[in-house]
Amino acid sequence: MEFDGEDLSHKALTDRLPQGETHVFRDCDLTETDFWGASLAGARFESCVLEETDFRKADLDGATFSGGGGMRIRFSDADLIDVSFANVDLSSAQFGGALLTDVSFTGCRMIGAALTASRGTGFTVASSNLTMANLGGCSLRGERIESVRFDDADLSGCDFTEATFSDCRLIGARLLLTKFAKADLRGADLGQPDDDRLRAFAGAIINQTQANAILAARGITVL
Template sequence: MDVARLLEDGREIVGVDLTEVSITEHLVEDGPPYIFRDCDLTKAGFGGASLVRASFEGCVLERADFRHADLDGARFSGGGGAGARFGQADLVDAVFTDVDLAGALFEGALLTDASFTGCRMVGAVLSGCRGTGYRFTGCNLMLADLIGCSLRGVRLEGVRFDEANLSGVDFTKAVFSECRMINARTVETVFTDADLRGVDLGEVDDTRLRALRGAVLSAAQAASILAERGLTVL
């Protein structure tokens, strides 16, 4: 396949198998954003690419390499990106919708105002991500690594953080709705003025209880925590 000709002839690439192809060197910066639709991009190389406002619709992105790429305003919808690598990428205003990102690697990525909706992110690594204002809605972040992330003031709806590593995450003034945080690791996690009334906390041991200092809890949550310590609230 003549990849260079394919990418030069059109900005919309549909149904093409680009497995393990190094694509960055063939991209043309001038012109409208690229659209990749229903393509197999398994292990494809986009490292350092300029993909501002690009769209990836229903593509297979397993272990694709987007490290250091400029994905400002990019759109990812449907498809699977298990194990995809986004380390140090610029994902400002990027939108991920209904994408399987299990085990995806985002270490050090710039996520300012990025959004993840309906994504499966089991075991994803977001440690050291930069920026603020990024948000998760209806996402499964079970077993994910969010060490040091900033989620200050965001609204989190339908997010599952069970067994995730939330050490050092800043949840100051965050609001949770229909979320789960069972057995999550919360060493040095900041919950100052965070509204946790919409979180299933599961069992809260003494270590987790200390981490919750400054958070807003419901009466039912407080009663459950006390009951675990042999106290009854009437």
């Protein structure tokens, strides 16, 4: 079933969607639309307004989101297996309790998004802004993380073991019990981490310029 350019805002659609069909929403206004518990496997959302859209407990396996988006989208306790988000505004989106397996975020604005307490094998992220996001306990173990901003994000308990960072920023990120063993941080801007944050980088790989900057901030000059 296709919806093209429709105003579906503030509507409850869960019981109005035909079962067994792939649903396409194109250029629709889905502001505060209620998809709670809906079957949306394989659905496509193209350039839709998703302001405070409610996807809680929905089945979104295999769905694709491209363009559009909005503040405070709710994905809590939803199933998101093999879901793709490309160039979507996910600012302050809520993923708590969601099943995230083979989910990809590319070119997304995820300022203040909350992915803590999500389940599943995890997700990949690239060319995205996760400033002030909460990723507490998430695993990006062994992933290549490219062009991502984690400024002031809460990365407590995250597992970045053997991950590779390229053109990334970790300035001001909270790193309590974060794992960076064998992570390659040579492509990350670490800012000027204090001693507590430096301990989180134990076992990581950094370059000479980063090491010099860290020592210089402590009054040590390397010749």
